[in-house]
Structure formats: structure tokens, C-alpha cells
Amino acid sequence: MPLSDELKKAIVQMPQKEKDKLLLQLVGKNDNLVLRLEYELLEQGDTLNLRREVIKKSILRIAQMTHHTPGWMMMDMRSLSGDITQHVKTTKDKYGDIELTLFLLKTFFDHQLDLLQVHNSRSDSCAEYIAKKTDGMLKKLNKFDEDYYVDFEGDVTKLLEYVHTYCPKTYARDLKVPKSWP
Numbered sequence: 001m002p003l004s005d006e007l008k009k010a011i012v013q014m015p016q017k018e019k020d021k022l023l024l025q026l027v028g029k030n031d032n033l034v035l036r037l038e039y040e041l042l043e044q045g046d047t048l049n050l051r052r053e054v055i056k057k058s059i060l061r062i063a064q065m066t067h068h069t070p071g072w073m074m075m076d077m078r079s080l081s082g083d084i085t086q087h088v089k090t091t092k093d094k095y096g097d098i099e100l101t102l103f104l105l106k107t108f109f110d111h112q113l114d115l116l117q118v119h120n121s122r123s124d125s126c127a128e129y130i131a132k133k134t135d136g137m138l139k140k141l142n143k144f145d146e147d148y149y150v151d152f153e154g155d156v157t158k159l160l161e162y163v164h165t166y167c168p169k170t171y172a173r174d175l176k177v178p179k180s181w182p
Helices: 005-012 016-028 031-042 048-063 070-091 094-116 124-142 146-165 169-174
Strands: none
Touching: 016 031, 031 070, 048 070, 048 094, 070 094, 070 124, 094 124, 094 146, 124 146, 124 169, 146 169
């Protein structure tokens, strides 16, 4: 609900102690804001690389586990993708978003290729998920300055090779995911 101009003026004129009390109450009700303020104010942005490494280790650990079906694997990928999203909401780390998403997709191909080789009814939703995730990641990457492309070129090339060779290839073609990049 938008604030009226009169309410904004009244809030500004409140005593500082009262405003601080209300601010602390409001901040405490928003978990994302609490995490972001902890990162910016307490950690002062110094833990960005550490946060990325924690997520990468989690991705690698889960990708190396035995997944009996593509469906179970996709559930793990979605959970890890949620961790990446939370990281980006907390840190505003756009570079990390690309880096971690690319690492997620490529790592699961590297360690779970047997589940992703053939497109069938069991791998269909996972194939679609991977193709859409790849497409979204490439769209975000294309918004970056071209100087950053060199950081991602090798991994993106390998991922696109996987996507256009194995089970996501039909969805990748439908989404017009390029076969080479940039």
C-alpha cells in the first residue's frame, strides 16, 4: 500500500527514538531484509567469495550423490537454485548469479550424465528445466559487459554442448538456445 504525502511528512517529523523503534520492528518482519542488512552492515560485503564457495561446495556435494531418477535430481537442482537466488537477493551479486548457475548446470552434467543422456518421459521435466535455466542464464549473461565474457566462455561452450547433445536438446531448440556463445 503506497504512503500518502501527509503520512510521509508525519513519519519524518516523528522523534528519532520512536522512528528507530518502528524501523527495528519493521526490519525484523522481513527475513530477506534482515539477511541483506547483516551482509551489508555486519559483514560489510567482505564475505562474498566465501558465500560463493559455500554454495559451490554444496552443489558439488549434491551433484556427486547418487540420484536414482532425473526427477529426484531436478528436485535437488531446484533446491540449489533457490540457494543461489537467496544469495543474489542478499548480496545483489549478479556476477555470482551467472557463475553459480553455470556451475550448477555444468556440474550436474559432469556427474549425472547417465541420467541426462536420453530424453524420455522420466527425464522430460528435468530436460525442460535445464533448457529454461540455460536460456535464462544466457539472457542475463548477455546483459553483462563483453569484458566479462572471457570469464565464462569455456564453461558456457561446454554447457551448450551438453544441452544440445543430451536430453534437453529438444527444449533448447524450441527456446532457440544458441549452439555457440558469444
